[in-house]
Amino acid sequence: MTALGPRYPRVRSASERLAAPLSAEDCGIQSMQDASPTKWHLAHTSWYFETFVLESAVPGYVHFDPHFRVLFNSYYNGVGEQYARPQRGLLSRPGLEEVLAYRAHVDRHMADLLSKEPDLDAAVGEVIEIGLHHEQQHQELILTDVKHALAQNPMDPVYRTRAVGASRPTPAPALAWQSFEGGLREIGAPDTGFAFDNERPAHREYLEPFELANRPVTNREWRAFIDAGGYREPAFWLADGWSAVQRRGWQAPLYWRRGEAGGWHCFTLAGALELDPDEPVCHVSWYEADAYARFAGARLPSESEWEVAAAEIAPDGHFAGSERFHPAPAPPGSGLRQLYGDVWEWTRSPYVAYPGFRTAAGALGEYNGKFMSNQLVLRGGSCATPDGHVRASYRNFFYPEARWQFSGLRLARDH
Numbered sequence: 001m002t003a004l005g006p007r008y009p010r011v012r013s014a015s016e017r018l019a020a021p022l023s024a025e026d027c028g029i030q031s032m033q034d035a036s037p038t039k040w041h042l043a044h045t046s047w048y049f050e051t052f053v054l055e056s057a058v059p060g061y062v063h064f065d066p067h068f069r070v071l072f073n074s075y076y077n078g079v080g081e082q083y084a085r086p087q088r089g090l091l092s093r094p095g096l097e098e099v100l101a102y103r104a105h106v107d108r109h110m111a112d113l114l115s116k117e118p119d120l121d122a123a124v125g126e127v128i129e130i131g132l133h134h135e136q137q138h139q140e141l142i143l144t145d146v147k148h149a150l151a152q153n154p155m156d157p158v159y160r161t162r163a164v165g166a167s168r169p170t171p172a173p174a175l176a177w178q179s180f181e182g183g184l185r186e187i188g189a190p191d192t193g194f195a196f197d198n199e200r201p202a203h204r205e206y207l208e209p210f211e212l213a214n215r216p217v218t219n220r221e222w223r224a225f226i227d228a229g230g231y232r233e234p235a236f237w238l239a240d241g242w243s244a245v246q247r248r249g250w251q252a253p254l255y256w257r258r259g260e261a262g263g264w265h266c267f268t269l270a271g272a273l274e275l276d277p278d279e280p281v282c283h284v285s286w287y288e289a290d291a292y293a294r295f296a297g298a299r300l301p302s303e304s305e306w307e308v309a310a311a312e313i314a315p316d317g318h319f320a321g322s323e324r325f326h327p328a329p330a331p332p333g334s335g336l337r338q339l340y341g342d343v344w345e346w347t348r349s350p351y352v353a354y355p356g357f358r359t360a361a362g363a364l365g366e367y368n369g370k371f372m373s374n375q376l377v378l379r380g381g382s383c384a385t386p387d388g389h390v391r392a393s394y395r396n397f398f399y400p401e402a403r404w405q406f407s408g409l410r411l412a413r414d415h
Contacts (some may be wrong), residue, residue: 003117004114004117004120004125004128004129004132005114005115005117007132008107008110008111008114008128008132009107009111011132011135011136012045012103012107012135014136014139014386015041015042015045015135015138015139015142016042016100016103018038018139018142018143019038019042019142021159021160022038022146022159024095024096024097026038026146026149026150027039027042027096028089028091028092028095028096029089029149030086030088030089030145030149031089031145031148031149031151031152032148032404033085033086034402034404035141035144035145035148035149035404036085036088036141036145037088037089037091037145038142038145038146039091039094039095039096039099040072040088040091041138041141041142041145042096042099042100042103043068043071043072043094043099043102043103044072044073044074044138045131045134045135045138046072046099046102046103046106046107047068047069047072047073048131048134048135049106049110049128049131050063050064050068050106051069051073051076051079052127052131052363052364053110053113053124053127053128053131054106054109054110054113056124057113057121057124058109058112058113061109064101064102064105064106065094065102068094068102070082070083071083071091071094075366076363076364076366077363077366078362078363078365078366079363110128114128127364129194130196130364130367133194133196133389134367136385136386136389137389139320139386140320140382140384140385140386140389143269143320143325143384144384144404144405144406145404146159146269147159147255147267147268147269147404148404150267150269151255151267156267156271156272157271158269158270158271159269159270159325160269160270160323160325161270162270162323162324162326170329170331170332171278171329172215172218172278172279172329172330173214173215173330173332173333173337175213175214175215175221175411176213176214177211177212177213177214177413178211178212178213178214178309178335178336179209179210179211179415180207180209180210180211180212180305180308180309180415181209182206182207182208182209182210182415183206183207184204184205184206185204185205185206185207185304185308186202186203186204187202187203187204187205187304187307187308187354187393188200188201188202188203188354188393189202189391189393190202195391195393195394196367196368196394196395197357197359197360197367197368197369198351198353198354198357198368198369198372198395199354199393199394199395200354200357201354201355201356201357203354203355203356205304207302207304207305207308208414208415209414209415210301210305210412210413210414210415211412211413211414211415212301212305212306212309212336212410212411212412213298213410213411213412214330214334214335214336214337215280215330215336215337215338215410216280216281216327216330216338216342216343216345216408216409216410217280217281217292217296217408217409217410217411218277218278218279218280218281218329219264219275219276219277219278219279219280219281220277220278221281221296222253222281222284222292223264223277225292225295225296226251226252228295230291230292230295231245231250231251231252235294236291236292236294236295237287237290237291237294238287238290238291240287240400241285241287241288241290241291241400244285244287244400244401245287248401250285250288252264253266253281253282253283253284253288253403254283254284254403254404255267255268255283256275257272263275268325268326269325269326270325270326276329278329278330279326279327279328279329280327280329280330280338280342280343280408281343281408281409282327282342282343282382282406282407282408283403283404283405283406283407284346284403284407284408284409285400285401285402285403285407286346286376286398286400286401286402286407287400287401288403289346289407289408289409290346290348292409293409293411293412296411297413298411298412298413299348299411299412299413299414300346300347300348300409300411300412301345301347301348301410301411301412302347302348302349302412303347303349303377303379303395304349305347305412306339306345306347306379306380306410307379307392307393309336309339310336310339310340310379310380310392311392313336313339313340313392314340315340315341315381315388315390315391315392316340316341317338317339317340317341317342317381318341318342318383319340319341319381319382319383319385319386319387319389320383320384320385320386320387321386321387322383324383325383325384326383327342327343327382327383327406327408328342328383339380339410340380340381340390341380341381341382341383341385342382342383342406342408343380343382343383343406343407343408343409344378344379344380344381344382344396344405344406344407344408345378345379345380345407345408345409345410346376346378346407346408346409347376347377347378347379348376349376349377350375350376350377351371351372351373351375351376351377351395351397352372353369353372357369371397374399375397375398375399375400376397376398376399376400377395377396377397378396378397378398378405378407379394379395379396380394381394382405382406382407383406384406
């Protein structure tokens with residue numbers, strides 16, 4: 001385990017830097033039930049350290065405000081009551097200034113605790129380690145939730161202008177296929193090093209030979225799907241997906257807008273921009289990804305196929321550290337491109353427990369295990385994922401209608 005003392009302030013300050021371009025009003029709005037206000041994310045990540053670390057590890061610890069135990073409890077029934085998630089945007093109080101004071105209060109006590117890190121109980125250290133990765137997950141949610149909120153504003157507000165050097169690179173490489181042999185392969189995280197419980201235990205799975213596309217599906221390719229009537233042709237869609245198209249009126253990915261001259265624009269965290277045809281398509285649901293794969297005569301990869309392909313590739317790419325906050329076209333070259341970063345890649349795999357998985361004791365056992373129902377797995381991270389947060393075994397998961405995450409797809413087919 002990397003020393004926690006230096007890492008803790010780095011991770012915590014990164015959350016506040018993400019909130020810095022926002023007004024207090026920006027930080028308080030909730031644009032839909034699945035999203036949360038930035039203010040809530042800042043408070044909840046502090047609630048984690050207060051509830052799971054300071055309460056037990058610091059004798060006589062005094063809470064900043066006892067009401068926060070309910071207000072900022074996300075879903076831990078083992079801790080107690082929670083304020084209803086769909087109503088988080090109604091919490092005008094505490095204000096942003098008080099939430100930042102709450103963070104400072106928690107950070108002071110955590111700094112005192114971590115100053116004695118050599119004597120820190122190993123179990124407490126593990127809970128802090130999870131908490132730092134948990135905060136990084138909420139840093140990604142700050143960006144995705146803010147994007148959804150700002151997109152509701154007809155003024156097309158800018159969260160942050162593009163970083164220097166974020167201009168469009170060369171066109172995406174042509175679609176090609178890479179073959180993989182079948183056989184018995186090990187899937188999941190090893191016993192050493194940090195991983196979430198849902199990545200373990202490592203186990204063996206038998207795979208048939210398969211092929212994986214060299215890059216994610218692009219906006220240009222998705223426009224061909226639209227122009228071919230993809231959103232109007234039920235043959236491409238599963239029954240639940242077709243129902244979602246009809247019920248929600250989907251005609252294009254989330255944030256796409258057709259211009260007056262017939263071209264497409266999309267809303268980004270840098271404002272409304274002309275659609276770049278070479279960028280990976282993003283903000284598509286699993287239903288849309290599955291329908292496109294059928295249209296293309298292919299399929300989505302299983303999460304095990306994806307992990308086998310990614311196992312020997314370093315997790316580098318466009319992550320949040322680039323401050324682009326938008327997927328970039330795949331770089332030129334041979335082999336698999338953009339397996340990490342830019343867009344989360346939907347797989348065809350349901351989010352279920354690995355063989356031998358056991359839910360941890362206590363409230364932290366609710367972190368992942370209780371969500372293993374009716375959701376699908378995504379792999380690889382996105383342009384909103386903090387640098388260094390993902391690995392080949394990392395499993396993200398969302399419901400099949402979800403579109404507000406930076407979710408895209410890579411095609412697979414049988415070999």
